[in-house]
Amino acid sequence: MRQHGMLELAVLGLLKERAMHGYELRKQLGTMLGPFWQVSWGSLYPALRRLAKAGAIDKDEQPVPKRPAKRVLAKTSKTSKTSKATSGRRKTVYKITPYGDRMFTEMLEETAAAVDAEHFTLKLAFFRYLPPETRLTLLERRRAYLQDKLAQFKANVREYKERVDSYTLSLHNHGIAATQNDIEWIDELITNERNLVKPAARTEAGALPIE
Amino acid sequence: MRQHGMLELAVLGLLKERAMHGYELRKQLGTMLGPFWQVSWGSLYPALRRLAKAGAIDKDEQPVPKRPAKRVLAKTSKTSKTSKATSGRRKTVYKITPYGDRMFTEMLEETAAAVDAEHFTLKLAFFRYLPPETRLTLLERRRAYLQDKLAQFKANVREYKERVDSYTLSLHNHGIAATQNDIEWIDELITNERNLVKPAARTEAGALPIE
DNA sequence: TTCGTCATGTAATGGGTTACATGATTAC
């Protein structure tokens, strides 16, 4: 919604798959989007409120389900894994609206500012919702950004070499290596993507197909 | 000063080497600390004010130096690289105070919360100010953090394998590889550090020294 | 003379973190 709104994008993306309540949402954010992002309650709930107010999600409040079927403590005892789907607490289940769906696509597609690691990572997690061309655009933008970062790193190393201590030097060298790895990875993704796009254009490629 | 105060730490660390004014500080932050961190004015100047108010830095205001020696446009012309140290604009040069120095060391030494990439990176850039034992502690903490992250990544991959799309899978796999690289790098740093510490304890190591 | 860079700030705004507050349910 706003200039970044990463949280909003993530929430909408997760709710696109299935309706969830806040607590569950937070866990999903911590796993599916990698163990790098832990959202706090004071961040998540206000975000949900914002999204609800904007009409992007609907809150479905279930006021204490009062035990679905009473189940008088069946003495299956020890096997604690049995009762799974129950848990009748107060839950506010959120689900995405058609407007929220459009909003999600819009946020996902905008190529601007999707360059830094976190933005890119987040968008990649929802790449399946994008057409291959947009995917390629985003990948290439990310690649350009990394290349730029790499160049800056190298320039810095050249400039600082023998003027800085070994720690700073090691830091920069590792930065270079890590960035190069990132670029290689992006290149793989780009190659895969092109292989998905090419076959359709193969008819006019002139590479003498089977025929 | 506060719970994170990364900016403060960085500023104090840079000012420890030499006095600087805000503009210069910002550039240094962008290079020496890697091309990953660009501080905005609205962030830097308030931070400088906070530090000054806390007594950690002194502001040395030079109100327009009025051209040091008049220099009636000496016609050395073309060679524009000659006049270097001049540039007489209004500058507010900040320099660190003894209190700021103590504050810096304190912030640098506290091992808590120095685990995430940015904190660690920042501290590493000032490792030369720390005794080897503290360096080792910080390195090992970082290592433990990365190991934990790696474990979570692997657990996620195991759990999600074939349930998620190829992009998410690729994302996690790359995350694993990158984290492993980070760990290897930390291990190198740890080894180097131990080699610095060991020789002193070599006398009681019992490895039959020269003798 | 005009543009780019140097140089220093302020104000508004947004939003994240932390701590606080509450309460139900489950497992031990």
Next chain:
DNA sequence: GTAATCATGTAACCCATTACATGACGAA
């Protein structure tokens, strides 16, 4: 019965980003 986890929020605080505002200096 009590601790852990599930579950949902609010309030205060901090601080970063953005845009705004100003102006001197150097080079073209």
